[in-house]
Every structure is written in structure tokens, then in C-alpha cells.
Amino acid sequence: MNITDVKLSYLIEYFLDFIPFLSVTLQYTLLAMAIGIVFGLLMAKGKLGKNRILKGFANGYTAVMRAIPSIVLLFLVYYGLPKIFMGAFAINLTRINKVYFVGITLGLFNIAIMSEIMKSSYLSVDRGQYEAAVSNGLTSSQAIIRIVLPQAFRISIPNVGNAIITLLKEGTLGYTIGLIDSMGRANQQNALTFQNHILEIYISLAALYWILTILLDRGFKAADSKLSYSSRAKERQTVKAGEISKEVAA
Amino acid sequence: MTLNYEFMLETFVESLKGIPVTLLITAISLLAALPLGFIMALVRDGNKHKIAKAILDVYASFVRGVPMIVQIMLMYVLFPDILSLIAKALHLPIDIYGVPNIAYAILLFVLWTTSFLSETFRAGLHTVNKGQLEAAVSNGMTTFQGYTRIVIPQVLTNMLPVLCTNTNTLIKMTSLCFAMSVIEITAIAKIAAGNNLCYVEAYLVTALIYIIICFTVENIFKFMERNVSKKYKRLAAG
Incomplete structure (x- = not known):
């Protein structure tokens, strides 16, 4: 197999072959995001709160998750979780779909990532906004839910986008435990063709992920600029200017 | 377990x-x-x-x-x-x-x-x-x-x-x-785990080693940051 022998027809064939397996990628990314948002919110609350034990736990968890390679945590979850469930609840997990193991592993990382994102975006909303809302008669929880959180959400969009892209890239490691996503499918095809098309297979796989991440990146950037305060202010201004010019014309 | x-x-x-x-x-x-x-x-x-x-x-x-x-x-x-x-x-x-x-x-x-x-x-x-x-x-x-x-x-x-x-x-x-x-840390653990069928133990050890390495690196960088900011303060003080 040589780089000069790569055939375009094979590239297209394998590229099209891998696309349906993105549904597996979608599954573990969604599972990881769900875990990350729910528990990340609790962690972020712990980090911002006054309880020292919760704070220490949340910060310690984040530090540990930052230090463990994803492949090691994946193996730990894959071999450890069924053992724990077997020992504690006598439930056999060895036959469940492997996508759950990948989703849970990514979710564990994502809790740390999401809690950091939530914390920093919450802190980046000016404290005066909350104070202004409260002094205008909103209750504390109303002020947080109606004034602070929507702004924090908007600020967090680029980071959440990056987190999602990281998740779907890290998830390719699922092939090591036998998950058949597009990466697993690539290895399957390699075995089926006796490694004869190895270059074509990996080039199409790389192209698939490359295109996917570029599209996602563009999407999140568009969402961010659409929702950002400055662009909305501009919109309002142009609307106003339009109204004024209409009035002048009338 | x-x-x-x-x-x-x-x-x-x-x-x-x-x-x-x-x-x-x-x-x-x-x-x-x-x-x-x-x-x-x-x-x-x-x-x-x-x-x-x-x-x-x-x-x-x-x-x-x-x-x-x-x-x-x-x-x-x-x-x-x-x-x-x-x-x-x-x-x-x-x-x-x-x-x-x-x-x-x-x-x-x-x-x-x-x-x-x-x-x-x-x-x-x-x-x-x-x-x-x-x-x-x-x-x-x-x-x-x-x-x-x-x-x-x-x-x-x-x-x-x-x-x-x-x-x-x-x-x-x-x-x-x-x-x-x-053959680096993870590969060694992988081989040992496969030979002895002790997967959880092997990867716990690997995780621990990575945690030790990463915390050491973090502390080295913190030490460097402190030194650099000290140097700048001295420079600023003339």
C-alpha cells in the first residue's frame, strides 16, 4: 500500500459507508452532554457556594478529571462499572450496549468541563445586574433565573461548542472496547479488506471528522454572533433607523 | 469487589x-x-x-x-x-x-x-x-x-x-x-492487565501515575509563575 495508489472511488465509497455510524457518535455525545449538564450544574453550585466540603470535592474532582487520560478512564469504566454493579446490586452489565460505557466515560469528563464553563460564565455576568434586578423588586431567585442565567447561557455558547467537539472526538476511543462507531467501522473494514485499503479508509475517516467539526464550529460561531449583545443592539439600531427614515419620508 | x-x-x-x-x-x-x-x-x-x-x-x-x-x-x-x-x-x-x-x-x-x-x-x-x-x-x-x-x-x-x-x-x-x-505507561498497564486479567487494578494504577505526573507539572508551572512575577516586581521597583 502506497500513497500513490490511493483511489478516489474507494475514498468516496468508505466515506459514504461511515456516515450512518455517526448516529452512534450522536448517542454518546448526547448522553455525555446530559450527564455533564445535570451533574455539572450541581458541581458548579458547589464551586460557587459557601460549603467548604462541597467546594473541595468539586474542585478536587475537576483536578483529577483533568489529569486522567480518556483512554484510561474509559477502560476503568468499562471493566470497573460491571464489577461494581455485580458486587453491589448483583446486576449483570456485561451485555449492555457499549455506547453507554463510552457515554458515561465522556460524561464523567464532561461534568468537570461543564461545571467550569458554568462557573466562569456565571461569574462573568456583572454583579450589578443581579443587584439592579433585586432593587427593582424581583426576588433573589427571579433575578437569577430571569436576568443572570440567560446572560450566562449566552456567554457559555462558544465554550459549550468546544466541549461538544472535544466529546465527539474523544469518543472515537470507544473502538478500543469494541464499540462500532465510524472509527470501529473503519477497523472492521480494515479487517475485511486485509489491511489493503488502510490508507483510503483512514483518509475518508479523517475527512469525515474534519468536515463534521468544521460544520459544528461554524454553527456555534453563527449561533454565538446571532445571540451576542452587540449584534442584537445593532439590529435594534437598524430597526430604529428604518423607522425614523420612514417617519421622515412620511 | x-x-x-x-x-x-x-x-x-x-x-x-x-x-x-x-x-x-x-x-x-x-x-x-x-x-x-x-x-x-x-x-x-x-x-x-x-x-x-x-x-x-x-x-x-x-x-x-x-x-x-x-x-x-x-x-x-x-x-x-x-x-x-x-x-x-x-x-x-x-x-x-x-x-x-x-x-x-x-x-x-x-x-x-x-x-x-x-x-x-x-x-x-x-x-x-x-x-x-x-x-x-x-x-x-x-x-x-x-x-x-x-x-x-x-x-x-x-x-x-x-x-x-x-x-x-x-x-x-x-x-x-x-x-x-x-511501550509507555498505558501500554505497560494494558499488557499487564491482559496477562493477569486484572483490568481494574491496572488502570487504577495508571490513573494514579498520570495524576501524580500532572500534579507535579502543575506545581512546577506554579513555581515558575511565582518566580517570574517576583522578578517582574523587582524590575518594576527598579
Whole structure:
């Protein structure tokens, strides 16, 4: 197999072959995001709160998750979780779909990532906004839910986008435990063709992920600029200017 | 659930042998990528070399967009190919099969880290006012001197916390070298786990070793930050 022998027809064939397996990628990314948002919110609350034990736990968890390679945590979850469930609840997990193991592993990382994102975006909303809302008669929880959180959400969009892209890239490691996503499918095809098309297979796989991440990146950037305060202010201004010019014309 | 503590201790000692390999790949990648990444950032931010800029932009997008394991698998096939083509074209007597796998791993990680750090440096370059370089040049320094004596020290100082995160990311990424059959910490644990069917224990040990390494790196960077800020205070005080 040589780089000069790569055939375009094979590239297209394998590229099209891998696309349906993105549904597996979608599954573990969604599972990881769900875990990350729910528990990340609790962690972020712990980090911002006054309880020292919760704070220490949340910060310690984040530090540990930052230090463990994803492949090691994946193996730990894959071999450890069924053992724990077997020992504690006598439930056999060895036959469940492997996508759950990948989703849970990514979710564990994502809790740390999401809690950091939530914390920093919450802190980046000016404290005066909350104070202004409260002094205008909103209750504390109303002020947080109606004034602070929507702004924090908007600020967090680029980071959440990056987190999602990281998740779907890290998830390719699922092939090591036998998950058949597009990466697993690539290895399957390699075995089926006796490694004869190895270059074509990996080039199409790389192209698939490359295109996917570029599209996602563009999407999140568009969402961010659409929702950002400055662009909305501009919109309002142009609307106003339009109204004024209409009035002048009338 | 009971753990095999004896095996864990054995694996821990065995895995320590993998640390030099992990650190070697990390250190070479960082040392090579620091200057290369800086040059890449300058080219991508400047307007002088349009073609080089376009190529580097595409390359950076590739490194960012394609999962590391896919890059490793692809390059593991491509590098020997390209090497043999070069050897053939230049009539060099290189034995392709004699090149150790770790050489390919290091090459891939140098390329990856270069692109990765160039993103960091681009952000870092914006933190230093452009006027500083202009002032240095108008005071008689060459552009090279202006960068090495005025801009780069400041960029590096500003970038220390991010560089720390990047170094940790790099150390974690080297765990994927097992796919290139490089025997480092994770690969040793994988082999030991398979031989003794003690998977959980082996990977717990591996996780522990990575945690120790990453915390050490973090503390080294914190120490550097403290020293640098002390030095700046002394300079500011005159």
C-alpha cells in the first residue's frame, strides 16, 4: 500500500459507508452532554457556594478529571462499572450496549468541563445586574433565573461548542472496547479488506471528522454572533433607523 | 469487589519504567513546538506569506478537527510511506523497517503540538501591545532581537497558565501512543492487565501515575509563575 495508489472511488465509497455510524457518535455525545449538564450544574453550585466540603470535592474532582487520560478512564469504566454493579446490586452489565460505557466515560469528563464553563460564565455576568434586578423588586431567585442565567447561557455558547467537539472526538476511543462507531467501522473494514485499503479508509475517516467539526464550529460561531449583545443592539439600531427614515419620508 | 493489591504494587513498579518514554515524547514535542509554534503563529497572524498562511490554516484546522487516534492511525501508515518515497527519490540508504516506532510517535506529536501551541501563541501575541515591537525596532534592535528580547518573554509570561494546561493535555495525549506500539505507561498497564486479567487494578494504577505526573507539572508551572512575577516586581521597583 502506497500513497500513490490511493483511489478516489474507494475514498468516496468508505466515506459514504461511515456516515450512518455517526448516529452512534450522536448517542454518546448526547448522553455525555446530559450527564455533564445535570451533574455539572450541581458541581458548579458547589464551586460557587459557601460549603467548604462541597467546594473541595468539586474542585478536587475537576483536578483529577483533568489529569486522567480518556483512554484510561474509559477502560476503568468499562471493566470497573460491571464489577461494581455485580458486587453491589448483583446486576449483570456485561451485555449492555457499549455506547453507554463510552457515554458515561465522556460524561464523567464532561461534568468537570461543564461545571467550569458554568462557573466562569456565571461569574462573568456583572454583579450589578443581579443587584439592579433585586432593587427593582424581583426576588433573589427571579433575578437569577430571569436576568443572570440567560446572560450566562449566552456567554457559555462558544465554550459549550468546544466541549461538544472535544466529546465527539474523544469518543472515537470507544473502538478500543469494541464499540462500532465510524472509527470501529473503519477497523472492521480494515479487517475485511486485509489491511489493503488502510490508507483510503483512514483518509475518508479523517475527512469525515474534519468536515463534521468544521460544520459544528461554524454553527456555534453563527449561533454565538446571532445571540451576542452587540449584534442584537445593532439590529435594534437598524430597526430604529428604518423607522425614523420612514417617519421622515412620511 | 476486591482488588488484587499485590498485583497493583507490581504494576505500579512496572509502570514507572514507562514514565521516561512518556516524558521523552512530551519533552521533545514541547521543546521543538515552542519555537515552531511561535513561528507558525506569526505566519498565521501576519499578511506577508499568503500561501504559507493558507497552508498552515488548513493544517491547524486538520489538527483541531480530526480525533487524535485517527491522526495516529493515518500517520502511522503515511509516515513510513512518505519516508520511503523520499529515500527512493534521494537514493538514501534508509532501512524503513528499522525506524523505531517511537520516532514516528515523536514526529507526529511534534507536528500536533506545534499546531496546538500556535493557537495559544496567537492569543498570547494579542496580549502584548504591537507598539512594543515597533518601539524596540525604532530603538535600533533588529526585528529578531525585538521578538526574542521584548515580545517573547512577555508572551511566555502571560501564557504560563495556558501552557501548563497544554502540557497536561499533551501528557495525556501521549497515552494514545499504544496505538503505535510504543511501550509507555498505558501500554505497560494494558499488557499487564491482559496477562493477569486484572483490568481494574491496572488502570487504577495508571490513573494514579498520570495524576501524580500532572500534579507535579502543575506545581512546577506554579513555581515558575511565582518566580517570574517576583522578578517582574523587582524590575518594576527598579
